[in-house]
Amino acid sequence: MLFRTTLIASATLALVASVVEAHSWADCVDWRFKNPSKPSFAASGGKCYGWARKYPMDKTPFGKLDSADPNRHYQQKKGDSNPVPCSDGHSGTEPGSDETRQNPISKAYGGKYGKQASATAGDTMCVRWPAKNHAVSSEPEHYVYINMPKKVLSKDPDQKTFTANNIAKIPFKNCNSNGDTDTTPCGGCFKIPSSLSSGNYVVQWRWMLNQGEYYTSCWDVKVSAKATTTTAATTTTTSSAATPSTISSNVTSSDVTLGSSTDVFGTLAL
Template structure:
C-alpha cells in the first residue's frame, strides 16, 4: 500500500511539474538593455546592465522566475480576437497580467517602486531581453518577437491593429543563453534600431510574442526619445529629455537564477 501510494504521489508531482513547464510564458523583462559589447551583445547579467523597464515593473526582490506566478502575473496573454486590448489592464485577456496601461502623467509608471523609464536618441540601437520560460529548446520551432512602435506622439495607447501595423523589428525568440542548463530562466534578447527623424517625446512601444498560432503575449512601455527632426509629425518638441534618475538598487533582474548560465 505504501509503495502504491508513493508511486501515485510521484506521478502526480511529475504531472504537476510538466503542466507548470508547459504553462510557463514570457514577457519583456528589461526594455533598455545596454550590453558591454554592442557588436556582440549578450543578455546574461554579466554581459550588460538594464536601464529601463516596462510600465509599472516591480523593483522588489521577487525572484525573476516567479514573476509569471506572482499576483498580478507579469505575463499577459491577450484574448484570441482580432483586436484585443494591447496593454494589460488586469481585466482583459485569456491570462490577465499586471497593469501596463498608460498613466497620466506618464512618469507615474516609473521610478520609486517601479523600474526607470527607458530612454534613447532617435536613430540609435536599443536592446530588449526576456526569459526563455521553457520555450527556447532546440526541438521547438522558432517563435518571433515583434517590436511595435507607432511613429507619432500619441495622447493615448493605440489599439492592437494600429500596433500590429507599426512593427519596427522582428527578433527570434530563441536568441538565449544556457537553455540546456536553465530552460526556465535562461536570458534571451535582441537588438534593433530606433527610427531616425523622430521628434523628442514619449512614444509607446509594444513587445509582442506569438507562442502558438493566434496566442499572443504582450508588454508595453513609454520610450522617451530625444529627437533629431523638428519637422517630424507630433508637434514642435525638440528640447532634450532630462537624464534618467538613479535607481538606488541593483539593476540586475535575473539575479541568482541566471548567474551560472
C-alpha cells in the same frame, strides 16, 4: 482510492501550473552591453537602463515573475481580431499584471517600479526576455515583434494600429545558454526611427508562442529628436544618448522582416 485520486489531482494541477507559468514577457527594455562586440543578455554582460510599465523592483530573480500575483506574462484573448494590446490586469486569456498607460506617464516608473527608458531618435535599443523553456531546439522558432507607432499619442492605440507599425522582428531563441531553459536570458536589438520628434512613444513587445497565441509587454520610451547644427556650408546631425553601438548580426535577411527602420540583432552563442 481517495488517496490515489488526490495524488492524481495534485499531479495534474502541478502540470497545469508548470504549463501556465512557462510563458515569457519583456524584462529589461533598455539593455546596454558591457562589450558590444560580444553581446550578452546575461547579468554579467550588461546593465538595464529602462523597464516595461510598472515593472516591480522587488528583487525577484530574473525570469521568476510568472509566480508573482499577479504574474507578469499577459496572453491576449485568443481568437480576438483586435485584442487589448497592453495588459489591464483583467482582460485576456491569461491576464497579467497591469500595464495600463498612466497619467502622467511617469507614474508607471520610478520608486517601486523600474526606470523609464530613454533614447535619441536613430539610436539602437535592446530588449531582454526570459526563455521560459521555449528556446529549446525541439520547438519551432517563433518571433518577437517590436511595434512602435511613430507619433506621440494621447492614449495607447489598439492592437491593429500596433501591428501596422511594426519596426522589428526578432528571433525569440536569440539567447545565451546558461543551463536553465526557464531563466535563460534572451533578447535582441532594434533601431528607434530616426525621424521622430521629441516626446514619449509607446512600444509593444509581442510574441507568438503558438498559432494565434500572443503574449505582450508594453513600455514608454522618452525620445529626444536628433540635435541639428546648421552652418553656412553644411548641416550636421548628431545623436547624444549613450546607447549601445550597432551590433554585428548573424541573422540573415530571410529571417528578418524590415519595417521603416533597420533591424539589428546581437550575435549570441547558443
